[in-house]
Amino acid sequence: MALDIATFDYDVLVIGAGGAGLRAAIEAADAGCKVGLICKSLLGKAHTVMAEGGMAAAMGNVDDRDGWQVHFADTMRGGQYMNNPRMAELHAKEAPARVKELEAWGAVFDRTKDGRILQRNFGGHRYPRLAHVGDRTGLELIRTLQDHGVHKAQIEVHMETTITRLFKDGDRVAGALAYTRERGRFQLYRAKAVVVATGGCGKAFEITSNSWEYTGDGYALAYEAGAELIDMEFIQFHPTGMVWPPSVKGILVTEGVRGEGGILQNKEGKRFMFDDIPENYRNQTAKTEEEGWRYVCGDKTALRPPELLTRDHVARCINREVKAGRGSPHGGVFLDIASIRSPEYIRRALPSMYHQFKELAGVDITKEPMEVGPTCHYAMGGVRVDAETASSTVPGLYAAGEVAAGLHGANRLGGNSLSDLLVFGRRAGLHAAQYAKSLAQAPRPDEGEIREAIAEALAPLGRKGENPYTIQSDLQEMMDRNVGIVRAPDELEGAVAALARFREKLKRVGVGGTRSYNPGWHLAIDLRNLLLVAEAVARAALLRTESRGAHTRLDHPDSSPRWGKVNLVARLVNGEMEFAERPVDPMPEDLHAYVYGDKA
Numbered sequence: 151m152a153l154d155i156a157t158f159d160y161d162v163l164v165i166g167a168g169g170a171g172l173r174a175a176i177e178a179a180d181a182g183c184k185v186g187l188i189c190k191s192l193l194g195k196a197h198t199v200m201a202e203g204g205m206a207a208a209m210g211n212v213d214d215r216d217g218w219q220v221h222f223a224d225t226m227r228g229g230q231y232m233n234n235p236r237m238a239e240l241h242a243k244e245a246p247a248r249v250k251e252l253e254a255w256g257a258v259f260d261r262t263k264d265g266r267i268l269q270r271n272f273g274g275h276r277y278p279r280l281a282h283v284g285d286r287t288g289l290e291l292i293r294t295l296q297d298h299g300v301h302k303a304q305i306e307v308h309m310e311t312t313i314t315r316l317f318k319d320g321d322r323v324a325g326a327l328a329y330t331r332e333r334g335r336f337q338l339y340r341a342k343a344v345v346v347a348t349g350g351c352g353k354a355f356e357i358t359s360n361s362w363e364y365t366g367d368g369y370a371l372a373y374e375a376g377a378e379l380i381d382m383e384f385i386q387f388h389p390t391g392m393v394w395p396p397s398v399k400g401i402l403v404t405e406g407v408r409g410e411g412g413i414l415q416n417k418e419g420k421r422f423m424f425d426d427i428p429e430n431y432r433n434q435t436a437k438t439e440e441e442g443w444r445y446v447c448g449d450k451t452a453l454r455p456p457e458l459l460t461r462d463h464v465a466r467c468i469n470r471e472v473k474a475g476r477g478s479p480h481g482g483v484f485l486d487i488a489s490i491r492s493p494e495y496i497r498r499a500l501p502s503m504y505h506q507f508k509e510l511a512g513v514d515i516t517k518e519p520m521e522v523g524p525t526c527h528y529a530m531g532g533v534r535v536d537a538e539t540a541s542s543t544v545p546g547l548y549a550a551g552e553v554a555a556g557l558h559g560a561n562r563l564g565g566n567s568l569s570d571l572l573v574f575g576r577r578a579g580l581h582a583a584q585y586a587k588s589l590a591q592a593p594r595p596d597e598g599e600i601r602e603a604i605a606e607a608l609a610p611l612g613r614k615g616e617n618p619y620t621i622q623s624d625l626q627e628m629m630d631r632n633v634g635i636v637r638a639p640d641e642l643e644g645a646v647a648a649l650a651r652f653r654e655k656l657k658r659v660g661v662g663g664t665r666s667y668n669p670g671w672h673l674a675i676d677l678r679n680l681l682l683v684a685e686a687v688a689r690a691a692l693l694r695t696e697s698r699g700a701h702t703r704l705d706h707p708d709s710s711p712r713w714g715k716v717n718l719v720a721r722l723v724n725g726e727m728e729f730a731e732r733p734v735d736p737m738p739e740d741l742h743a744y745v746y747g748d749k750a
């Protein structure tokens with residue numbers, strides 16, 4: 151019987167309409183390709199919209215000592231040298247042009263007094279570097295890219311449509327299967343090239359800043375199509391999420407609060423970040439409160455306050471204070487901007503934070519401190535891509551944005567994601583288009599595989615079995631407990647065993663209702679991706695017997711020179727996840743001086 155589902159043909163299929171997907175779609179359309187842009191939620195609702203603090207680009211508008219070399223060095227040091235150095239170089243060099251391009255397309259950035267794009271301080275960045283729009287930068291980024299892209303005739307948008315499977319023709323990518331979330335209708339997208347830009351996987355954890363969409367779909371789609379995942383053990387726990395009330399636990403408190411001078415204190419009123427300054431940041435970090443404050447006020451002779459150390463370090467320090475019984479009443483610490491800045495300044499520079507705390511917690515941050523604690527925030531790991539082209543190891547398959555790996559190494563610096571989306575979103579779109587145009591004939595997905603994928607998606611419907619919500623909440627609770635900020639080997643082994651049990655339960659997962667408006671069914675499909683990502687994270691974390699960046703092992707508190715030389719790669723081999731060590735990409739000679747020498 152003929153396959154009776156809506157079918158669309160594109161040169162380039164972009165999965166995901168966040169910053170990376172939109173930027174890729176624009177570039178591919180400008181290269182003359184017909185582009186399909188697919189998103190799970192409504193256009194404009196992608197996770198990027200939630201980004202607050204800003205996008206990092208060494209424009210030197212606030213401090214002219216900044217430049218791409220310093221940005222490159224900061225990114226490498228922040229990533230503990232696990233980064234792909236070529237990606238870090240391209241990112242640092244190209245970010246300023248991408249930000250100015252966004253401005254030319256209509257983004258209304260905050261301004262310096264003389265009318266240039268204003269840049270703010272952020273953790274791990276040596277100079278003020280984040281172009282921003284108050285604390286609503288992601289909203290402006292998405293709005294601008296959408297305004298610019300949506301009128302292009304070559305781009306067709308499919309909203310509230312979830313991709314469940316990629317298809318190949320031989321070794322080449324050939325298209326994807328999706329269902330519409332409202333009615334559960336299947337759709338086939340045939341494409342010469344596919345860009346995966348589906349964002350992260352933070353919904354594998356309970357306390358998270360990530361939205362419902364972050365179920366790791368892109369990692370699973372690419373992995374099952376044969377792509378490699380690297381660095382999955384490096385999950386970033388942002389130091390400052392809301393801790394109270396319970397219904398909002400995990401929601402992000404932007405690093406912009408600390409960038410604007412906010413200080414962290416324990417219940418004794420002590421500014422504890424001065425207690426522990428890592429060796430490699432010692433000569434860049436203020437030793438006194440007075441010096442830190444002068445830095446925040448723009449004194450170029452002063453050093454950064456310790457609250458602006460990298461996220462991995464700040465999260466561990468907060469964790470230490472709470473564990474030692476010096477935390478705030480609801481299990482966090484205090485973040486104070488009220489005693490630092492005037493109410494008018496706070497409301498102007500941090501409007502979302504003001505409203506967030508006022509409305510969700512009944513706290514006026516212009517008058518009292520916030521209670522904050524670590525929250526799962528970002529995945530540094532993901533699809534291994536080529537630095538120049540953003541192509542994965544599967545011909546025709548590209549990845550950009552949070553789902554791709556390499557730029558951030560073991561720990562991402564705040565603000566480096568939004569510029570990553572623009573730099574590598576553009577590169578992915580460009581190279582996917584070039585690849586698509588180079589094919590004499592469009593690859594074709596196999597009909598039998600399409601039928602199989604449809605049957606797999608439909609399997610939970612009407613089956614009496616395990617509840618998907620129970621599996622998800624058990625998974626999240628287990629991941630927080632066993633694969634969190636500080637990891638112990640027995641807990642990680644427990645996680646691997648628990649995940650095997652969850653996978654068995656998933657085989658029996660069942661949901662009632664029909665294909666229409668059925669979130670339980672959607673979750674049953676998403677769970678496959680969540681479990682796959684969780685397995686990659688837990689197993690990689692067990693293998694890496696050292697502490698580095700966002701990965702801290704209780705039994706191996708130090709970094710090891712041996713592990714510093716390898717990325718961990720997860721691949722699908724004969725139906726099983728296999729891990730291999732891959733040498734970290736070497737740093738070109740000419741870049742050494744910026745990282746290790748005086749120039750940085």
Ligand code: FAD
Pocket residue numbers: 165166167168169170171188189190191195196197198199200201202203204205206287288311312313314347348349350359360361363367368402527528550551552553564565566567568569571
């Ligand atoms: P997203 O913006 O998440 O877009 C993913 C897209 O993929 C969506 O359209 C989604 O619908 C779609 N999708 C997913 N799965 C499927 C599927 N199966 N089928 C079809 N479509 C699918 N970074 C910074 O640099 N600066 C900041 O100030 C900053 N602030 C942040 C604040 C918060 C609260 C959070 C959570 C993150 C912040 N980040 C920040 C990180 C940054 O926002 C994200 O890493 C980035 O926006 C990810 O963009 P993306 O384009 O990769 O994915």
